[in-house]
Structures are given as C-alpha cells and as structure tokens.
C-alpha cells in the first residue's frame with residue numbers, strides 16, 4: 001500500500017473522483033496485473049474502466065478513450081455490439097455450459113463448421129481451447145503425439161528467435177523474446193531456434209533476410225530433421241516482438257522445408273488471424289496450408305476467451321484407434337467449447353461476412369499507412385512496420401520508457417494505446433470508421449512529435 005499512499009498525494013490523483021480513488025486503492029491492495037511491474041502500477045495512474053461502446057471505452061470519471069489496440073488485439077466490431085450481445089443473451093437462456101468431454105452441442109458444432117469454411121483448404125478439424133497460449137500448448141502436444149503415433153521419435157521443436165506464443169511453459173519453450181522467456185529456460189523444453197526473419201541488418205531487404213533464415217532452417221533440418229516434429233512460426237508478423245514483419249516468401253519457404261523433411265508446420269495465428277492482416281488468415285497471403293493452425297484473440301469478436309487448433313485430416317487420423325490403443329489426445333479443459341463463447345464467435349464470424357470486415361480491415365490498414373507516413377521523415381522515428389491493421393512505429397529511446405511516455409501523451413488526447421518497449425503499437429478494431437482512424441493517427445502522431453521533440 002505504500003505506493004498507493006505516494007500516488008494519492010500526487011497532483012494527478014486530485015483530478016479523480018473519490019470513487020475512482022477508492023477503486024484504485026482496492027486494486028492496489030488485492031490485485032496482481034499481468035505483464036505489469038506492480039511497483040510502478042499505481043504511480044502510472046491506472047485507468048479504471050467503467051463501460052465501453054463502439055470503438056471507445058469510458059473511465060469511472062466519464063473520460064472517453066478511443067480503443068487504439070482493440071483491448072489488446074482482440075476486438076473486431078467494437079464494444080457493446082448489438083448482434084454479439086444478442087447472441088450471447090440468447091445462448092444464455094438456452095445452455096450456459098456443459099462439458100465437451102463426452103457431450104456435444106450445436107454452438108460448438110456450428111462454430112467449427114463456420115471456422116473451417118474460412119480456413120485454408122485442407123484444414124478439416126477443430127480442437128477448442130481457451131486462450132491463445134492454451135491453443136499453442138495443444139498444438140505442440142498434438143504435433144509431437146501425431147508424429148510419435150506414426151512411428152517417428154521426434155522430441156524437438158524448431159522455432160524462431162523473437163517469437164511469442166503465450167505464457168504457459170510449452171508456449172514459452174517455443175518463444176524467443178529474452179525479456180519474457182530467458183528466466184524460464186532451465187525449466188523449458190529443449191528446442192532448436194533459428195534467427196528471426198524480421199530482424200534485419202542495416203539496409204537489408206526483407207526478401208534477403210527471408211532467404212538467409214530459410215537457409216539456416218534448411219541446414220538445421222538437414223542435420224537434425226529426423227528428430228524435429230514441428231516448426232512453429234508466427235506467419236508474417238512477430239507481433240509481441242514489436243510488430244516485426246517478414247517477407248511472405250519466408251512462410252512459403254518454411255512450408256516447402258517442412259514438406260521436404262516430413263516435419264509438421266504449426267502456424268500460430270492467435271495475433272495475425274481473424275482478419276488482422278487484411279486477409280482472414282496471414283497464411284492466406286502466402287497461399288499455403290499449415291498442418292496445424294492456432295487462433296484465438298479475435299475469434300469471439302473480443303468478448304470471451306476462446307481459442308482453437310485447426311488441423312488437417314492426416315494429423316487427426318494419427319490419433320484414431322481403439323480405446324486401448326493409447327492414441328487418444330488426452331488433453332482438454334473444463335470450459336472447452338463453452339457455448340457462450342461459441343455463440344459470440346458465431347455472431348462475430350457472421351458479422352464479418354455480412355459487413356465485409358476483412359476488406360474493411362485492409363482499408364483501415366491502408367488509411368493508417370497513409371496517415372502516419374509523414375512520421376517516417378522524423379529523425380527519431382527508426383522504422384514503421386505494418387501489415388494490414390497491425391502497426392508498429394519504432395522510435396529512438398529519448399527518455400526512460402519512451403514508448404510508454406508516448407502512450408501517456410496519447411491518453412491525454414483521449415486515445416488508448418499500449419507500447420511494446422519503444423515500439424508504439426496501433427491495432428484498432430477491424431471495423432473502425434475512417435473518422436475514428438484519423439482520430440487515432442492524429443493523436444498518435446501528435447504524441448510521438450511531443451515526446452520525441
């Protein structure tokens with residue numbers, strides 16, 4: 001509570017209502033926030049969210065904030081969407097939840113059919129999980145077991161430096177961001193990591209970098225391919241590393257190498273999927289089908305936690321056999337295929353079709369690119385990286401927590417964004433209107449200019 005006491009005596013706290021101050025005090029006393037240095041949390045003057053509607057949310061003192069990062073990369077159609085609200089309410093009156101172990105239900109079935117209809121050709125099965133990390137966890141266990149049940153002893157995963165796949169231990173094992181992952185190395189799976197296709201030498205072209213990393217991966221597979229069960233990548237954008245983008249040829253090249261060495265390809269589309277890159281799936285840019293594909297985040301339109309692994313028929317068939325064969329995928333969760341989540345996801349996918357949301361996402365991406373282009377000339381802006389709506393503006397460090405300072409400056413302009421180090425991230429809901437996109441890019445541009453001045 002000492003931090004809350006010092007915070008309470010700051011001038012910023014004076015502008016807050018007594019009710020808001022009390023909530024912050026209670027938060028500081030009881031809560032541990034994710035990805036948050038708690039010793040700075042209260043000092044940084046947290047926003048207490050009261051309600052949300054459309055592309056914005058409001059704090060408990062009535063201040064409005066445009067949601068510039070889709071409530072951490074999940075929101076699709078905006079908040080308080082009437083169709084998704086109605087779908088969840090209708091489902092609530094019919095079936096709240098039953099287990100998916102030994103039972104099934106219509107929302108779970110209908111969602112799987114709808115999801116597969118959007119997926120790259122060849123993906124034919126849906127395994128539900130909860131958050132993005134739990135989908136990745138399921139995918140890597142599936143890949144290992146599928147290979148093992150086909151007589152292949154392949155205990156290693158190949159993955160990419162700067163990768164991020166969530167925070168459970170399997171997902172961390174195939175991650176490659178030292179700040180997040182290095183602490184846990186002694187307790188992780190033994191994996192084989194190649195360089196990031198998104199980290200370039202000065203002046204290097206993305207295409208050349210893709211060739212370099214594919215060569216590295218090819219050499220690894222040549223040496224140890226028979227021990228590797230899968231290659232795990234984030235297709236096109238390594239989001240958590242700071243929106244590091246790579247050439248589409250990298251995704252295509254990984255597919256070819258996996259085919260050559262009989263290794264499964266896992267594409268983690270938790271961040272890139274459901275329209276974020278301006279196509280339904282990032283792999284659609286590459287025209288390839290992975291053997292396993294994870295999705296989450298935007299699946300329910302940003303309402304409820306639900307994720308999934310989509311697989312091909314050969315992966316699925318590797319698990320078939322008698323009850324005694326031991327070939328079952330012994331993996332699942334209490335809330336697998338929760339009907340409320342499934343109802344939200346169905347409504348989300350239906351709306352995406354009706355409103356041509358993926359095309360809108362591509363248009364939002366183009367508008368963001370046009371409106372932030374002048375920042376490229378700023379001497380302290382290092383690089384702007386973008387695919388579809390996924391945007392990262394990397395700036396020079398001019399002070400302690402420069403990226404954070406820019407986000408605070410945006411906050412004072414009524415726009416909520418969250419940085420990745422000194423990369424300012426923009427990832428608005430896919431259905432954002434042109435006027436709202438301009439509101440976002442104007443506030444971000446002004447904030448960057450203010451802090452980097």
Ligand SMILES: Cc1ncc(COP(=O)(O)O)c(C=O)c1O
Pocket residue numbers: 131132133134136164165166167234239240268269270271272296297
């Ligand atoms: C590519 C990728 N995979 C997995 C995850 C983990 O998802 P979740 O936070 O829902 O567990 C994330 C989260 O940002 C992600 O970007």
